Amino acid sequence: MGVGWDNPNVFNIATLNNSYSEIKKRQEIGRGLRICVNQDGQRVYDALNVAESDRINQLTVIPNETYETFVTQYQEEIKSVYGSTNAGAGLSHSHKGIPADEVSFKRNTSSEIDKAFRKYWNALAQKTEYTMSFDEDNLIAESAERINKIEIPDFVIEASSFLINAITEEGQNDTFQGSEKVIQKSTFTPLDLIEEISENTGVSYNTLFKIISRLNNLDQMIKNPPRFIHEASVIIRDVELNEMIRGLDYQITGESYPFDFNDFVKNISNKGFVETPHKGVFDKMLVDSDVERDFSLDADKDAEVVCFLKLPSWYKIKTPIGNYEPDFGLVMKRKSLKNGSESEFYFVIETKGTNDINDKKALKESEIYKIRCAMKHFQKLGLEVQYKAPVKEFSYFKTEADKIINAKM
Secondary structure, eight states: OOOOOOOSOOOEEEOOSOOOOHHHHHHHHHHHTSOOBOTTSOBOOOOTTOOGGGOSSOOEEEOOHHHHHHHHHHHHHHHHHHTOTTOSOOOOEEETTEEESEEEEOBOOOHHHHHHHHHHHHHHOEEEEEEEOOOHHHHHHHHHHHHTTOOOOOOEEEEEEEEEEEEETTEEEEEEEEEEEEEOOOOOOHHHHHHHHHHHHOOOHHHHHHHHTTOSOHHHHHHOHHHHHHHHHHHHHHHHHHHHHHTEEEEEEEEEOOOOOOOEEEEOOGGGEEEOTTTBSBSEEEOSSHHHHHHHHHHHTOTTEEEEEEOOTTOOBOOTTSOBOOOEEEEEEEEOTTTOOEEEEEEEEEEOSOSOTTOTTTSOHHHHHHHHHHHHHHHHHOTTEEEEEEESOHHHHHHHHHHHHHHHO
């Protein structure tokens, strides 16, 4: 008889065999990542500034190769789901108790880079707060208009009939009697429709009742309710997004992020950074993807780039769906052919797997929304800082930057 004891305080996991069950590994990691409890069953939390040697809530994994790969991939999955590089637990590596994979990030000693970066940061560091107005009537009217255009194909099944003549050791002997295509119908109460769409969109029942009351194509819904609900939900979320962006406004608060850029050490594998000795504000650049890696390498060798950096995780832009952390800050310099004067141009870049903000296959809804919020934020900062998003390749950014620079010179 298998009886388990749920131990709330798991601090070490040592893998003695090769397990290929992802569910089992998730369960093990999940138990180890719980906040520990004291003898009274109360949660014990670490202070935010606790030294690593004094940290209580730390899970040590002594992995084999497959387990280490899983832990790394699991951490990246958490970051992707929550849309933040700070999501999930921090990872550190050690070998026989000695920290491993420690990488030093040092400020570039170039006086030109330091001067350009300080001027850039003064323009970028201004904080903003947002206000938002929402027109429910517009949401109802536009959603109803677009949902009324939904057309659902008939849900058809083909029913076939066979007469079984005999069943022998060799198999089944039967005679085909014919087939017929049948259009399927379903029943679905209005309340079920309202509830399903509300769960998918977050829109209140009262608002959805007003939208549904304007629909004249409920016959399409009866053909295939799940598909109709999906398409209607996509439309409502899109209208909701556009309406929220329309009523969004940013105001400069008068506060600024500090100039806090010192040398630091990070426990990270070779995949987590790239060397940027020429144009980087630091000699190395933290990267979260191949897109960021390629962008950094190309920017570091571009003659017109003065300096660039991966913006720190504490640089955040507030949006109605959570804080947004842009990727790169970059300064370019261009010399005028007319009078020989040189001008600097400031950019913030969000790198993604596409150059098209409407590419919903490559971008999540939350990513599109945050990018569009950031556009309004940087518009409020003024023309000095240009925001480009999304950007897949440095070459695309350079082409877009050329358009902006040529228009100003």
